[in-house]
Amino acid sequence: MxxxxxxxxxxxxxxxxxxTIISDPICIYDVEDGLKLDIRTLGFTNGKVPKYDQISNINPTKKTLSWNGCFSYSKVDNGNCTNAAACYTDSISNMSIIIAKQDSVQFKYNYGSSILSYQYSNIHLTVFLICRVDGEDTSFGYQVDTSTYTIYIQSRCCCPGMCSYSTHSxxxxxxxxxxxxxxxxxxxxxxxxxxxxxxxxxxxxxxxxxxxxxxxxxxxxxxxxx
CATH class of the missing domain: 1.20.58 (Methane Monooxygenase Hydroxylase; Chain G, domain 1)
Known part of the structure; x- marks a missing residue:
């Protein structure tokens, strides 16, 4: 007995x-035709520098944006950009303010478009991941109002199945x-x-x-x- x-x-x-071993890690999303989009390929893991920094804001403001896929990062500039998914930096005060955290992200895939939505306090951030097979990565942002931000990332790694994240599996x-x-x-x-x-x-x-x-x-x- x-x-x-x-x-x-x-x-x-x-x-x-x-x-636990065979399950998909976080930041990997199912899209169409059995393909997967690995957001880890759009971020740095060191926790200090975002992969996409000083993103220009097409709305004429004195702010630049930063975003890092999957992994949190922090900026040391007397702001509160700590353990963040995205921040904005004021060009006058040189202080970075957090606008999104990684644990609040939601993924959506519609008609070939990959969209990440973040909600932090009363701030909403939408990140559009645009597939770009050729050329270098490009990014730009737009601030709708004081609580709504949009970032556009164009990269080969935004194409499902195009980039793979190397791990010591x-x-x-x-x-x-x-x-x-x-x-x-x-x-x-x-x-x-x-x-x-x-x-x-x-x-x-x-x-x-x-x-x-x-x-x-x-x-x-x-x-x-x-």
Whole structure:
């Protein structure tokens, strides 16, 4: 009984482990025809510099915009641009103010257009990802009002399936070896526990039999004395 419960627990943990490994990471979105758009290719991972910085604002203001795909970044300029997905920088004060965070993003794909929507406090940011096969990346922004911003990113990596993000992922062979080791380890531990439990049960039954035999002898001896 105990061994069965242990094996079921081990099996459940293996399933969770496998699902965690093979599941798609964050920032990867399904689009059309089985293609995926990996937003990680549109961002830097160092947390200090956004991939798209000093984005010009076509609305005549004294602000430039910055945006980083998937990964948060921070600017050190006495502003509050910390752990941000996007910020604007005032060219007069040189202070950067946060306008979006990564955990508030929503993805939409309509008629070949990839759109990221962010909501931070009362500020709304929309980022349009425009597929551009040739040429270098370009970007520009537009401030509708004090709480509404739009950024346009043109890049090859905005095309679904065109860019891949390199990671130090675990190979399938290593995953298989890990699964086998975990299963064998669970089986060995479960067997040891079962054998110890079975031995204790056998010893307990043996003592019960000895006590019963002793009790019968004592009863027989008492009858003979009578």
């Amino acid at each position: 105990f061994l069965s419960i242990f094996n079921l627990t081990t099996y459940y943990l293996l399933i969770v482990f496998i699902q 675990i190979s399938p062979v290593v995953i298989l070896i890990i699964i086998i080791i975990i299963f064998l380890f669970g089986y060995i531990i479960g067997s040891i526990i079962f054998l110890r439990y079975d031995r204790n049960l056998t010893n307990s039954n043996g003592l019960s039999c000895l006590n019963l035999q002793s009790y019968r002898r004592n009863r027989t001896f008492d009858y003979q004395n009578l």
